[in-house]
Amino acid sequence: xxxxxxHDHGHGHAHDAPPSPHHSSDRSAEQNRVLEEKxxxxxxxxxxxxxxxxxxxxxxxxxxxxxxxxxxxxxxVAKAWTDPGFKERLLQDGxxxxxxxxxxxxxxxxxxxxxxxxxxxxxxxxxxxxxxxxPVLGLPPAWYKDAAYRSRVVVDPxxxxxxxxxxxxxxxxxxxWDSSSEMRYLVLPERPAGTEHLxxxxxxxxxxxxxxxxxxxxxxx
Amino acid sequence: xxxxxxxxxxxxxxxxxxxxxxxxxxxxxxxxxxDWERRVFGMNMAGLAFVGPVDRARHVIERMDAIHYLTTxxxxxxxxxxxxxxxxxxxxxxxxxxxxxxxxPANLPHPAPDATMIxxxxxVGMPAIRPCVTAPAFSxxxxxxxxxxxxxxxxxxxxxxxxxxGTIVAYRACHAFPDTAAHDLGECPQPLYTVRFExxxxxxxxxxxxDCVYLDLWESYLQGLDEGVA
Numbered sequence: 001x002x003x004x005x006x007h008d009h010g011h012g013h014a015h016d017a018p019p020s021p022h023h024s025s026d027r028s029a030e031q032n033r034v035l036e037e038k039x040x041x042x043x044x045x046x047x048x049x050x051x052x053x054x055x056x057x058x059x060x061x062x063x064x065x066x067x068x069x070x071x072x073x074x075x076x077v078a079k080a081w082t083d084p085g086f087k088e089r090l091l092q093d094g095x096x097x098x099x100x101x102x103x104x105x106x107x108x109x110x111x112x113x114x115x116x117x118x119x120x121x122x123x124x125x126x127x128x129x130x131x132x133x134x135p136v137l138g139l140p141p142a143w144y145k146d147a148a149y150r151s152r153v154v155v156d157p158x159x160x161x162x163x164x165x166x167x168x169x170x171x172x173x174x175x176x177w178d179s180s181s182e183m184r185y186l187v188l189p190e191r192p193a194g195t196e197h198l199x200x201x202x203x204x205x206x207x208x209x210x211x212x213x214x215x216x217x218x219x220x221x
Numbered sequence: 222x223x224x225x226x227x228x229x230x231x232x233x234x235x236x237x238x239x240x241x242x243x244x245x246x247x248x249x250x251x252x253x254x255x256d257w258e259r260r261v262f263g264m265n266m267a268g269l270a271f272v273g274p275v276d277r278a279r280h281v282i283e284r285m286d287a288i289h290y291l292t293t294x295x296x297x298x299x300x301x302x303x304x305x306x307x308x309x310x311x312x313x314x315x316x317x318x319x320x321x322x323x324x325x326p327a328n329l330p331h332p333a334p335d336a337t338m339i340x341x342x343x344x345v346g347m348p349a350i351r352p353c354v355t356a357p358a359f360s361x362x363x364x365x366x367x368x369x370x371x372x373x374x375x376x377x378x379x380x381x382x383x384x385x386x387g388t389i390v391a392y393r394a395c396h397a398f399p400d401t402a403a404h405d406l407g408e409c410p411q412p413l414y415t416v417r418f419e420x421x422x423x424x425x426x427x428x429x430x431x432d433c434v435y436l437d438l439w440e441s442y443l444q445g446l447d448e449g450v451a
Contacts, residue, residue: 027294032255035297039257041321042304043264049313049327052267052334059336060266061259063343065252109346110393127236127379129279130295139262141250145295148245151238154381154434155424163244174432178236180377181413181437182349183393210246 069138072103073186074207076136080113081191082200091115094186098136108135108184114177115188116214121168122187123161123214125153126179133184137209144213154178164215187214194220230372230380232287237381237424258296265303269342270334272306276403280375281305351410353395357440359414363389364446367416367438375403378442382434385422386446390435391415398439412440 027035047054076098080087090097094111098104104111111133114122126132127150132140143149153160157174161167168174177185189211195203198221210216235241253259265278272278281302282290290298307313312327334342359365369384370376377399393415397408420432 027255032257035257035300036255039260039300042300042318043260045317045321045323046264046268046303046307046313048323049317050329050333051271051307051312051327052264053332053336055336056334056339057260057263057267060339060343061263063340064262064266065259069252105344105346106342107346109348110350127381128233128377129282139252141247142254142295143244143246146241146244147235147238147291148241148243151235151241152244154236155420155428156239157432158429160244164246170429171431174429176432176434178379178434178436180379181393181396181399181439183413183415183437215246 064134064139068135070136070207070209070212071204072101072138073133073136073209073212074204075101076103076113076186077188077207077212078200078204080188081203087188090188098186103135105135107131108133110183111136111186112183113186113188114175114214116190116217118172118190120173120175121214122175122177122185123153123157124177124179124185124187125150127151127154128178128180131179131182131184133186136186137212141209161215164210166216187212189214189218192218192220229283229374231283232285232290233283234380236379261296261300261303265299267333267339268303268307270331271312271329272303272310273347274397274402275347276375276399277405278302278306279399280403281309283375349396350394351397351408353412354410355395355412355440357392357412357414359389359392359412359440359443359445361389361392365389365414365416365443366446367442368444374400376400378438379436381423382418382436382438385418387416387418387422387436389414390417393437396439398441400439413437414440414443416443 046052076090079101080090086097090113094113095104095109098111116122130140130145132144149160154176157176158168179185189207192206195206206218206221208216208218211218253262282298285298285301293301304318308315308318312329314324317324364386366386367378367383391414393413395410396413398411401407401409414437416436416438418434418436420428420434421430423434
């Protein structure tokens with residue numbers, strides 16, 4: 001099945017693809033200018049109507065732009081790689097173990113961690129909207145929210161992985177977690193070979209967002 | 222507003238379509254690409270106190286016209302959502318939205334949350350687990366069949382997984398039920414399970430037999446396949 005995808009569009013790099021209205025960052029300068037004006041007008045109106053507080057609006061943007069992000073999830077993964085007791089608790093009760101590191105809350109109230117092994121590769125999607133574990137990964141990238149990923153990953157996970165240059169051996173089971181409830185999923189990637197000498201902090205530097213969604217692997221330093 | 226629903230199988234239910242083109246990851250992608258996206262995100266979050274529950278906020282986007290949905294971006298969906306809900310809930314009028322000028326204060330039950338209250342909301346979240354009123358009908362390992370149903374409003378059972386056999390792999394406690402919560406019909410908590418579907422049971426013989434999809438499904442979406450189970 002995945003062979004077709006290799007032939008169709010090479011390895012699917014972004015620069016190979018034609019412009020598409022389905023990719024949400026593709027908006028003309030004019031469209032964005034119109035949206036800037038429209039949103040500013042609506043924001044001013046709704047603040048005047050008392051629907052929200054300007055300070056609250058600014059603060060919540062600041063939290064998600066600066067305080068939360070994949071660096072949190074990377075700390076969870078690095079600790080799981082270096083502390084077997086923590087890993088056991090993490091796989092048993094994701095929310096409770098992740099709370100030990102001070103992470104949790106909105107869109108991460110019920111966290112489950114899926115461990116990648118030589119036999120099983122996990123990846124996460126939300127086909128119905130864009131559910132994502134905000135406390136550990138921050139807000140999702142545009143591709144996670146766009147139609148191409150949400151539609152195809154459940155039926156053709158290996159083809160989508162090829163878009164990320166990720167090749168999973170035929171004898172490995174690919175599990176796609178479609179986030180249809182308020183449960184939120186975080187992938188625990190495999191620790192790469194040759195990292196035995198690294199500290200927990202150094203390991204956390206290797207762990208990137210895509211590995212915790214499950215579309216790439218963690219590479220050795 | 223009560224009970225407002227589209228009689229729909231919406232375009233948001235995208236799972237299983239394969240011709241939207243390749244996934245295009247963007248190197249070093251910023252959290253927001255434009256300031257208007259930043260403001261739309263902030264408005265939706267700061268307005269949560271008045272437009273919730275989250276399932277209603279999801280359903281207002283699901284009610285978008287299919288072509289409109291597909292030709293607008295993620296934060297345009299969120300903009301449509303917050304504006305539509307504020308209008309439907311009576312907080313702002315079409316005339317005010319058109320003119321941009323408020324004709325009077327909105328009739329709100331309490332003041333808008335301030336920055337400290339928003340921080341607390343982000344820290345604590347909005348847990349979906351509720352006390353159980355019924356014991357779970359299915360145990361881990363049970364074979365189940367999803368119901369095949371025409372959708373009358375919001376649901377979290379995707380079209381691609383209706384009328385399909387699967388296996389219960391985890392029980393997740395009782396969760397508020399989106400199908401009723403989205404329409405002001407109460408939270409009606411139900412047992413929630415993670416169900417494993419073999420790729421071949423969803424898509425036929427033309428896919429890798431080794432692969433599978435996991436979905437979180439409420440008990441009323443499921444029927445027992447094992448003998449002696451309701």
